[in-house]
Amino acid sequence: MKKAITRRFFFKKTSTAVIAGGAVVYGVAGVPLLKSKELLLRPPGALDEDTFLASCIKCGQCLQVCPPQVIDLAGISQGLGIGTPFIVPQQGACILCKGLPCVLACPTGALDHQISEGKEAAMGLAVLSKPETCLARKGENDILYELSRTTFETRLQTLAETLTKLVPRLTFDEKKTISAELELGNLELSGIPRIVAEMTPELFAWLKKYVAETEQTKTACRICLQTCPISSEQPIVFQAEKEADPESSKLNSVEKMRPVVQRTCVGCGVCEEKCPTAPPSITIVSRKKWQPQALKVKVQA
């Protein structure tokens, strides 16, 4: 008996075909369209982007074990890599923990188990993207720079951060002088919130003046190298500027130096997070490989 094609039968077949067809179109055409346009900074040990996207099962275990909790999972706005881990250095950079727990936690090898140390991670490369604002190039001190931008009214946002940087660098006598002047007991990291809360305009002006005279503020900014988790590998070398910047004449006694990123940089992003200028002068370019600067060689030849 021949089966009659009823309306229900027709709709059933059509809807099945539509669902199946939709899935195929999504699979074939959707992939290139949905892939993230900008390369995200992946956790240490990530395979090359295409293999990484293919091999990450989006379980989030790297995020779970991350000690500084800087790994985030991509959402719908980050393209096809929904659920894949990424890092935004300015919000919190990878500190290349000992033993790389994120790599150990990865069940699929999307974060390559071949690496065991932070210096082997190839996440990207630091680039001096805004040389015109770089304090080292201008010969400026980072603490003075931050204090000069801090007015009494806005102190709550920035003063605590500046003091956190300043306090460990001060000598015992300097700490003693500041504590005595502020009448706030010993100057320690734990006391900073109290100092900020009880600051008066007069004291603030005195603090600015005093800090400018200490030994610590006579040197130019080296924050990117000082905070680097693999600073022993010399990922950044400071080279003397050939041409002096006419605008930079704040501290003439300080040598003007340019941070030059070396082969050993892994692109963890701590320098970008800690860079005192806003926006940061040094930024991470994800997945970038180090290349010798051919242009410079030409000039020398």
Place this chain on the structure above:
Amino acid sequence: MSELLISDNETVEQEQVSGENNVASGTKKLKVSKKSAKEKKRKGPGLRDVSILENPHRNKWRLIRWSFLLSVNFLFFASFYFDVQILEGSLSGSRLLGFHLADPFAALQMMLASQVFNINLIIGTTTVIIIYLLLGGRFFCSWVCPYHILAEWGETLHKYLLHKRIIQRNHVFNDRFKYFFFALFLLLSAFSGYTIFEVINPVAILSRSIVYGAGLIILWVVALLLFEIFYSRRAWCRYFCPVGVSYNLIGRIAPFKIHWNVKKCSNCKKCQRACMVPWVLKETVNMGAADYVVSGDCTRCGLCLDACEDGALSYNIRYLDKLI
């Protein structure tokens, strides 16, 4: 009997069930329809599943299962929020007390897409496969999957809406469609070099949302739920879910199964009304194919055990009697 069922606004597959009931069970039919008529008199027409409401044990397995499901998902949640290191990760990949576990379907897609074979993943997948070989494949669905519990509540809502005649009928697809989906997504991941299904996998999305917080993609899960509530009951789990298919395939040879005692059974078909995947019981109870529910689709959820008044259904271990 069939008249009564139709007046109760039953769904298509249940109409089929009642039809077969008339043919299959000669003498028992009379007894059942008498009982149903009594119920009808007492509770009035239109009230469905009255007998289930009267069953004193009606929620035993459901409550056990819900508490298990919620505690598993709470352990995932607690591992991240309270740093309780028992079950870390999400349902795609996790560690139970340090031992890797991985979702077999996600692992299969990933291996096809990237050709990366990592020992931890192979260990994790094998562990999961062994666990579900013992517990029975789609045991995962009803006892672990967070989408299942939402869909279960959605199913209750769907039944209520049908009862109130807010929606006219339940739309039924072919239950073999999911095997096609399973193969399709494996092929697509092999050819596109990306684990495509993981982007739209509601199980993984929901599990990640529970552990790491929800993103916009959660709307896809909501859309699926709405589709299930207003158009087709349990559509994702019944007809589409490839994750379920992977556990289905594992579960076919699993020894942990629902046992059907033919001597106790009064053929009332209440188990099939309660079942999430009714064709599973049809094979056994209607056609008498085996003493056990053999279909891979059975999720061992225990709803049929709760619904059964005759004590004909029970959890049992197949082959055990042969061994002893």
